[in-house]
Amino acid sequence: MPALAQTVSILPERQDFSSEADRARLSKTALKAYKRLVGQWGLTGLQAAALLDVSTSTWERLKQDGKDKALSQDQLTRISALVGIYKGLHLLFADDMADRWPRLDNRGPLFGRLSPIDSMVKGGIPQMLDVRRYVDAVRGGL
Template sequence: MQLVVKQHTTTELNAVALKAYSRIADAWSLSLRDAAALADMSESTWKRARKPGFAGELTKDQLLRLSAVIGIYKSLELYFSEQLARSWFTRQNAGPLFAGARPVDTAIDGGLPQILAIRTYLDALRGGA
């Protein structure tokens, strides 16, 4: 018996990532500006991208950002109560990566490296490391 693995197209991967990211942006109550900036898109592109059937292409950086944000969301949902998990990313934080700023603002300002640092930070908290 031979196992057949379906190769997903770039369009399918983009659609899944955008759908998940859109749900996360809603769960976190991100503004249109913040959701677009976090994904490294213009607001007009984000308005189109969050709708089913978006035919645009995501850059490798954008896809990595969305993937890392999905990981951040998963860590928050596993580590905190629902209320805190949903508000953590948009609340001021005195932690070492944030210096009193909101994690979303540091992620937008620091781009992919900061988004990945936040994901690593939360994974370490969740794992007890």
């Protein structure tokens, strides 16, 4: 049993965004990355707000002065999933296609004939994680 305890103790701790200190530390960088992703994907303010699950007025405030605001665990999870999708798409496609793909209608069963963006707005975090797994699988990451 001692060998097992040693093995478990050397595994890296998984980031879960539950700690207020971690959220405060990560929020500025996460928000900066999300704002860049919104621009690269050409999202409307309504889409950007919906993906983050905030009102459009809250999204506008976050864009302007959200640097000092700690995002919620839910918001950080959403941004993490979306940044993972962004990165996976840029490994899979040329930049132009990688940035257009999230807005294109998709006939795949995961998307229900919606664009990945619309499917993630509709399906929330579970759909975002499914889309991330899908992109990773397509590029051979799973």
